Each structure stands twice: as structure tokens, then as C-alpha cells.
Amino acid sequence: MKHLNKILFAVIMVVGINSHAQEINKQWTFSFGVNAIDTKTSAGGGNGWLDQHFSQPLAVKDNWNVLPSPSFISISKYLFNNISFGVQGSINKIDKAVYFKPAAEGHDSRGYIVSNPGDLMYYGIDATFKYSFMGLIKSKVIDPTLNFGGGYIFLGKDSYGTINPGAGVTLWFTNNIGLSFETAYKKSFGNREDQKGFIDSPSHFQHTAGFTFKFGGKDTDGDGIYDKDDTCPEVAGLKEFSGCPDTDGDGIIDGNDICPDVFGFAVLNGCPDTDGDSVADKDDACPDVFGLVALKGCPDVDGDGIADKDDRCPTVPGSKENTGCPWPDTDGDSVLDKDDKCPDEKGPVANKGCPEVSKEVMMKLNEYSKTILFDSGKSSFKKQTYLVLVSITDLLKEYPYSRFLIEGHTDNDGANGMNQTLSENRAHAVKNYLIENGIKADRLEHYGYGETKPIDTNKTALGKEHNRRVEISLIKE
Numbered sequence: 001m002k003h004l005n006k007i008l009f010a011v012i013m014v015v016g017i018n019s020h021a022q023e024i025n026k027q028w029t030f031s032f033g034v035n036a037i038d039t040k041t042s043a044g045g046g047n048g049w050l051d052q053h054f055s056q057p058l059a060v061k062d063n064w065n066v067l068p069s070p071s072f073i074s075i076s077k078y079l080f081n082n083i084s085f086g087v088q089g090s091i092n093k094i095d096k097a098v099y100f101k102p103a104a105e106g107h108d109s110r111g112y113i114v115s116n117p118g119d120l121m122y123y124g125i126d127a128t129f130k131y132s133f134m135g136l137i138k139s140k141v142i143d144p145t146l147n148f149g150g151g152y153i154f155l156g157k158d159s160y161g162t163i164n165p166g167a168g169v170t171l172w173f174t175n176n177i178g179l180s181f182e183t184a185y186k187k188s189f190g191n192r193e194d195q196k197g198f199i200d201s202p203s204h205f206q207h208t209a210g211f212t213f214k215f216g217g218k219d220t221d222g223d224g225i226y227d228k229d230d231t232c233p234e235v236a237g238l239k240e241f242s243g244c245p246d247t248d249g250d251g252i253i254d255g256n257d258i259c260p261d262v263f264g265f266a267v268l269n270g271c272p273d274t275d276g277d278s279v280a281d282k283d284d285a286c287p288d289v290f291g292l293v294a295l296k297g298c299p300d301v302d303g304d305g306i307a308d309k310d311d312r313c314p315t316v317p318g319s320k321e322n323t324g325c326p327w328p329d330t331d332g333d334s335v336l337d338k339d340d341k342c343p344d345e346k347g348p349v350a351n352k353g354c355p356e357v358s359k360e361v362m363m364k365l366n367e368y369s370k371t372i373l374f375d376s377g378k379s380s381f382k383k384q385t386y387l388v389l390v391s392i393t394d395l396l397k398e399y400p401y402s403r404f405l406i407e408g409h410t411d412n413d414g415a416n417g418m419n420q421t422l423s424e425n426r427a428h429a430v431k432n433y434l435i436e437n438g439i440k441a442d443r444l445e446h447y448g449y450g451e452t453k454p455i456d457t458n459k460t461a462l463g464k465e466h467n468r469r470v471e472i473s474l475i476k477e
Contacts, residue, residue, distance in 0.1 A: 027078040027217050027228070031180055033210015035072040035090045036064040037122060038098075041185065042192050042203035045100035045111050053185075057205075062114055064207075065094050065122070072208050082132045090206065092122040094155065097199040117199045118156070124206065126151030126164055126184070143170040147184065153201075160190035160201040170212055175224070180212040258282070285309070341401045350476075354401040357474050361395065365404075365472045368392045372430065372470045377414075379425035381433075389430070392472070393437045403475040406430050406446040409453055411464035416450060424448030430470055445475065 040063045046052030056063060076086020095116045102111030128149030134142070147166040153159060168182030183205060190201025217226035223236040223243055230243030232255065237245040244253040247260050250270055254260040257270030259282060264271040271280035274287050277297050281287040284297030286309060291298040298307035304317040304324060311324030318325040327336035333346035333353050340353030347354040368391050373382040381389070396404065408427030410419040427446035435441050456463035 027226070028215045029076045029078075029084070029086070029212055030074070030215060031076075031088075031208075031210050031212040032070050032073045033180075033208060034066060034070060035092060036060070036066045036207040037092050037094060038063045038065070038205040038207070039094070039096075039199065039202045040098040040112070041205055042188065043098040043100045043112060045102070063096060063098055065092055065096050067092055070210075072210065076128075076130065082135055084130050084132070086128055086130065088124070088126045088128065088151075088208075090122075090124040090126075090208070092124075094120040094122050094199070097202075099193075099199075120156035120199070121154075123154040124151055124186075126162075128164065128166075128184075130168070141172050143172060143178070145169070145182075147182065151186065153186070153188075155199075155201070158190070158200055160188055162186040162188055162203070176214045178212045180208070180210055182208045352401050354399070357399050357402050361399075362472075362474055365392060365395060368395070369430075369470045369472050374426055374429075374468075377422070379422065379429045381429065389433050390437075393434055393439060396434065396439050396443075400440075400443075403443045403445070405473045405475050406434075406444060407471045407473065408446070408448040409455075409467060409469050409471070410451050411454070411467040412451045412458045413464065420448055420450035422448075423450045426470060 038057075038059075040056055040059070041053045044052065046055055060066075071092055072088060072090035074086055074088035076084045078084045096114050097117040099113050099115065100111055101107055101113050104113050107113040126149055128147050130145045130147045133144045133146075134140075137144070145168045147164070147168060149164045151162050151164055153162060164184045164186050166182060166184035168180060170178045170180040172178040186204055186206055188201045188203040192200060192202045194200040217228070219225065219230070220227055220233050221230070221236040221243070223230070223238075225237070225239060225243035227233040230237070231241075232244035232253075235245055235254075237243040237253070241253045244255060246253050246257070248257070248263045248270070250257070250263045250265070252264070252266055252270040257264070259269075259271035259280070262272050264280070265273060267278075268280040271282055273279065273284070274281050275284070275290045275297065277284070277290045277293070279291065279293055279297035284291070285295075285307070286298035289297075289299055291307070292300060295305075295307045298309055300306060300311070301308055301314050302311070302317045302324075304311070304319075306318070306320055306324040308314040311318070313323075313325035316326060319327060322338070327338045329336050329340070330343045331340065331346045331353070333340070333348070335347065335349050335353030337343040340347075342352075342354035345353075345355050348356060368388050371385070371388045373385045374380060375382060396402075406427045408423035408425070408430075410423050412419070414422075424446070425448070427448050431444050431446040434444060451458075451467070454463075454467040455469070456466035458464050458467060
């Protein structure tokens with residue numbers, strides 16, 4: 001049975017390695033190296049607790065037990081929130097045990113003596129939780145940890161449990177390879193010495209130094225960035241972009257790059273702007289010529305709001321309705337041809353560019369109107385009146401954009417109401433004739449004044465004849 005401890009240690013190591021093989025797709029850390037055992041901390045003596053436990057921490061030659069070969073192996077797995085859990089197996093040989101025996105021969109000035117307890121074999125199995133400060137200090141190289149766990153020690157013929165607070169630091173050379181240093185204070189719950197005064201179940205410091213390797217991080221796209229840290233885990237990318245690609249090398253990851261295959265600018269979401277007018281080439285109707293954003297990147301030399309490519313008169317401001325050219329004014333009357341109802345004749349703006357009806361023409365119209373004859377007491381025309389009406393119609397057609405008022409008047413024979421109605425009917429009759437013969441209705445208005453506006457005396461037959469009349473006047477806008 002004397003080799004039972006060795007067999008147990010080997011079995012635990014194999015289990016640990018097999019666990020790693022089974023969990024190859026998870027985040028694991030594997031370490032191996034040398035360990036040192038220092039029993040000084042539990043020897044007693046000293047000036048108080050701190051001096052007793054922590055004096056002579058680096059007395060390597062005098063107090064440390066070290067094997068000249070790899071003597072520990074550990075494996076751990078990341079859990080969550082910077083916390084990992086691991087197991088460690090270690091082997092050593094205790095040939096330096098520190099005692100506080102101020103009366104013994106060979107003690108030092110403080111009363112300590114170091115002797116060989118009999119080349120005791122040391123086997124340790126430990127389970128430890130570790131908290132990493134690497135993220136907190138925002139380092140990619142230095143990884144300090146605080147550790148806490150427990151273990152079981154086989155020392156010579158004795159065995160005992162420990163609680164293990166500690167600390168460590170790993171220096172990462174690459175993402176996967178580092179050099180680690182750890183110290184654990186293994187607090188014993190047994191007797192430090194047996195009845196014969198030989199070391200039995202001592203509390204002690206265990207120091208380790210070794211190489212550390214990370215394994216098992218899944219990297220689906222093979223870009224060297226683990227999926228858990230890879231923003232684009234299925235597409236190979238760059239470390240500086242958290243694993244996302246930047247195909248065109250413009251510093252904008254493809255996922256945010258509207259033009260991922262062409263070098264572009266961040267302000268244009270990764271698209272190029274050949275002419276530098278702040279309109280991406282893909283949206284620029286004139287990509288090789290500096291232009292205006294409002295015109296989709298095309299220039300507008302004359303500033304009329306029409307892109308030169310669509311402007312028939314690119315150097316002269318014009319109208320969009322006239323494809324960028326200014327509207328002509330053929331007759332020079334300040335009414336543009338597009339608004340000029342008489343583009344070849346001068347006329348005022350108020351008359352839509354058409355000539356106004358002159359006083360002479362109005363006099364002629366009224367001369368005609370005085371010869372309009374009605375049947376007595378009626379609104380029907382006498383036969384000889386139709387020639388006059390034709391002349392009036394022809395004259396109005398010469399001024400197609402002028403409007404006219406047709407007024408009806410009577411003498412004072414008869415009742416006022418009858419005369420009012422008669423004047424209205426006679427004016428309306430003239431209007432209807434003109435409409436029926438080609439004059440637009442919206443150019444004409446009519447009104448009856450009855451006997452209210454005589455132009456001569458109603459005391460004579462001639463005067464009454466003058467008062468029975470139709471007058472035509474120009475309606476000015």
C-alpha cells in the first residue's frame with residue numbers, strides 16, 4: 001500500500017487531462033511547472049503573528065523544498081464574471097523542515113533551525129476558485145488573480161486537509177501562452193508536529209511557477225478570435241474590429257459599410273465620393289463632377305435650381321417648366337410669352353399682355369349699340385338690327401381677352417317696375433346674341449337700369465328715343 005498515494009495522484013492527473021479532452025470546445029486553461037514548499041510559516045516563534053507567518057518569505061536556499069523537475073499540473077475552466085474553477089496536483093519532497101527550537105544546536109539568531117524530516121514525499125490535491133482582475137485593469141498582458149480554495153495533503157505517512165487563500169499573476173505572451181506565478185497559504189487543521197517532535201501536518205506556503213496554455217475556445221470562422229469575443233463569429237475578420245471583416249480596408253466593418261467592396265468614408269457609411277461633393281458615388285447623378293447635395297451631386301452653374309445636365313440653358317437662370325431657360329417676351333410688353341395671351345402684340349399686364357380696347361373703339365361700339373332696335377315694349381330685335389349686331393360681334397372678337405358690360409335703358413313711359421324688367425331683358429338679349437355667335441360668356445355681363453339713367457329729356461319724342469338705348473362699356477380688371 002505504500003504506493004497508494006502515488007497511484008491516486010496519477011489517477012487524478014489522468015482524469016483532469018481526460019476532462020480537458022472531453023471539453024475541448026470550452027474555455028480551459030492548462031498549466032504545469034515547478035512548486036516550492038516552505039514550512040517556516042507554521043514553525044512558531046517570531047515577534048507577533050505577521051512576523052511569525054511572513055518573515056523570510058524568500059529564503060529559497062534555506063527553507064524552500066524544490067524538485068529539479070516539473071512538479072505540478074493544473075487545469076481550470078472559466079465560469080462567469082471573471083471567475084474560474086480549477087484543480088491542481090503537485091508532488092514534492094520535504095527535506096527542509098523549519099522548526100522554532102532556540103535551545104537546539106545549530107539554530108540561527110532568531111531560534112530557528114532547519115532539518116531533514118526524512119525526505120518525506122509530499123502529494124497535494126487542490127481545488128481553487130480564481131477571480132481575474134485583467135479586465136478591470138484593462139490589460140491584455142498582465143492577469144493578476146485572487147484565489148481561494150481547499151485541498152488535501154499526503155505527507156509521508158500522514159494526510160490532512162487545508163484551506164488555501166492565495167494570489168497569482170500570469171504574463172500572457174500570446175492569446176494562448178503565458179507564464180504564471182502563484183502563492184497559496186495552506187492552512188492546516190492537524191497538528192504540526194507529532195509526539196516525537198517530527199513534522200506532521202504543518203501549515204505551509206506553496207509557491208508555483210510554470211507555463212500556462214489556453215485551450216478550447218471555439219473559433220468558428222478561424223480568424224483567431226474566440227466566438228465568445230467575436231462579434232462576427234461566422235465570418236473571418238480582424239482583431240481590431242472584434243472579429244468582423246473590413247473587405248475594402250476603409251476602417252468600417254462590412255456590416256456597417258454600405259459599400260463594403262470599395263474604399264470609402266465613415267461620413268458616407270463606407271462609400272466613396274470621387275468628386276468630393278459629400279454625395280456618395282452610388283447616389284451621385286454626376287459622380288465625376290463636384291455638385292450640390294440638393295441636386296444629387298450635380299452642378300448648377302446658373303443657380304436656377306436645375307442641374308446643368310437637365311438645363312437647356314445652363315449658363316442663364318431659367319424656369320424648370322421651360323427646362324432651365326428663361327421665358328421669352330416676344331412682343332416686349334413685360335408679359336412673358338407663357339402668360340401672354342397675345343404674345344405678338346404689346347399689351348398691359350392687367351390685360352394679360354393683350355392690347356387694351358381704345359377709346360375710339362369704345363366710341364364705335366356705342367355708336368353701333370345706339371342703332372340696336374327692339375320691337376315696341378319687347379326685348380326682341382327688329383330685323384334691321386342684326387347687321388349692327390354682327391358688326392359688334394366682329395369688333396369684340398378682335399379683343400378676345402377684354403370683358404364688356406351690356407347696359408339696358410328705357411324712357412319713363414310706363415311703370416317703373418315694368419321699365420326695369422324691360423331694360424334687363426333687352427341687355428340680356430344682346431348678351432345672348434353675342435354668346436351664340438362666338439363670344440365667350442365669361443367675357444360678358446349685363447345689367448338693366450330701367451329709366452334711372454336718361455341721357456336726354458323724356459318730355460320730347462326725340463329725347464325719349466335717345467333714352468331707349470343699349471350701351472356697351474369696358475370692364476377693367
